[in-house]
Amino acid sequence: MPNQVLRGALILEDGRIFRGEPFGALVDAEGEAVFNTTMTGYQEVSTDPSFYGQIVCMTYPLIGNYGVTPDDDQSRQPWIAGMIVREYCDEPENWRSEGTFANYLREHGIPALHSVDTRALTRHIRSHGDMRALLVSDAAAQSDEDLRERARHAWAPGDVNVIKDVSIDEEREVSASGPLHLALIDCGVKENIICSLQRRGVEVTVVPYDTPASDVLALGVDGVLTSPGPGDPVNTGDAVEVIRAIVDSGIPYMGVCMGHQLLALAVGASTNKLKFGHRGGNHPVKDLATGAVYITSQNHGYQVDAASVPSEQGWRVSQINLNDGSVEGLEHVSMPVFSIQYHPEGSPGPQDNQYLFDRFIDTVRRHREKRIVQGNGAVTASAELQER
Numbered sequence: 426m427p428n429q430v431l432r433g434a435l436i437l438e439d440g441r442i443f444r445g446e447p448f449g450a451l452v453d454a455e456g457e458a459v460f461n462t463t464m465t466g467y468q469e470v471s472t473d474p475s476f477y478g479q480i481v482c483m484t485y486p487l488i489g490n491y492g493v494t495p496d497d498d499q500s501r502q503p504w505i506a507g508m509i510v511r512e513y514c515d516e517p518e519n520w521r522s523e524g525t526f527a528n529y530l531r532e533h534g535i536p537a538l539h540s541v542d543t544r545a546l547t548r549h550i551r552s553h554g555d556m557r558a559l560l561v562s563d564a565a566a567q568s569d570e571d572l573r574e575r576a577r578h579a580w581a582p583g584d585v586n587v588i589k590d591v592s593i594d595e596e597r598e599v600s601a602s603g604p605l606h607l608a609l610i611d612c613g614v615k616e617n618i619i620c621s622l623q624r625r626g627v628e629v630t631v632v633p634y635d636t637p638a639s640d641v642l643a644l645g646v647d648g649v650l651t652s653p654g655p656g657d658p659v660n661t662g663d664a665v666e667v668i669r670a671i672v673d674s675g676i677p678y679m680g681v682c683m684g685h686q687l688l689a690l691a692v693g694a695s696t697n698k699l700k701f702g703h704r705g706g707n708h709p710v711k712d713l714a715t716g717a718v719y720i721t722s723q724n725h726g727y728q729v730d731a732a733s734v735p736s737e738q739g740w741r742v743s744q745i746n747l748n749d750g751s752v753e754g755l756e757h758v759s760m761p762v763f764s765i766q767y768h769p770e771g772s773p774g775p776q777d778n779q780y781l782f783d784r785f786i787d788t789v790r791r792h793r794e795k796r797i798v799q800g801n802g803a804v805t806a807s808a809e810l811q812e813r
Contacts, residue, residue: 431540433564434538436559448538459481459702472504474500475653475682480558486511489527492517496521499617500614512539583660588656594633599629609630610649613655627786647790685766686728689764692734694755697728697730699726709746710745711744729766730752744765752766
């Protein structure tokens, strides 16, 4: 396409401009420019709340070829600010397809560009880091300097608490056949997390991210899981205090991605921003206890500072990323608490890590049985005292 006139553009805060042709909604968007290395799953990426406010560059060169279907939505709506691709296919071939990706984005008011040099964009982000960006559908409407000025002051999801925008407003009950009941704190939950628990016979009550710990525990649940979510964990307001109180209660806890970072902050560790984040389905993670290596699906821009983990209080790093050595898991030496930085529900990405839900449910089940035994013992002891 050497003679093609590219009408749209992505402008980065450092002034770099990448030209492209619009194929989504014909609107402008501000956000954080990031890249994702998954080969499939563009609809799952679009509807993953952890991508809220981000303009996503897909490194795989062909996007749209299998269309879209409501069955693949991971949330109630797409959350991305914009989409950048190399080649877009507007004639999908797939028996599940119910429409094109372009129409899907248009329906939700999300702009997108194709014919962008996504390799150059990805290399630029890897060299200079994730940054503020502006996506425009008509780059000729303003001068390049005006566009650069707008990009320098673009809004980014790390500026404010964005979890409040993606979390539910009221409780949601998901029934199941088994005896276990979990609370799922919604910081931006993906549907496959709920499905993964439901398939294991677990009843789930999904609660807003800022639900007081006392209200969560009053549900009588056997354990608590905190979901992934977007933005900087230090901006989440009272969520850290909620997690701290839940962990202090002694109830089993599992944190996923944002839930992992909130756990770290709750126990006194700190977090910091990665240069260009982990977003893709091919990140190798090593379990330090077993030496096993898992290929994981990830989507986050922040990490737990390993040096800040309070080992003197029984906390330890349980898993690390083999690409950069960053923290991928935390656990306590005696309490029924652990967390992971990646996405075990794996959509998009591999299914290797579903075992983590089994691990948590086993922990919850053992803790519940122990509680029942202790409760029966207390009842028996009370009866004996009354007989005396």
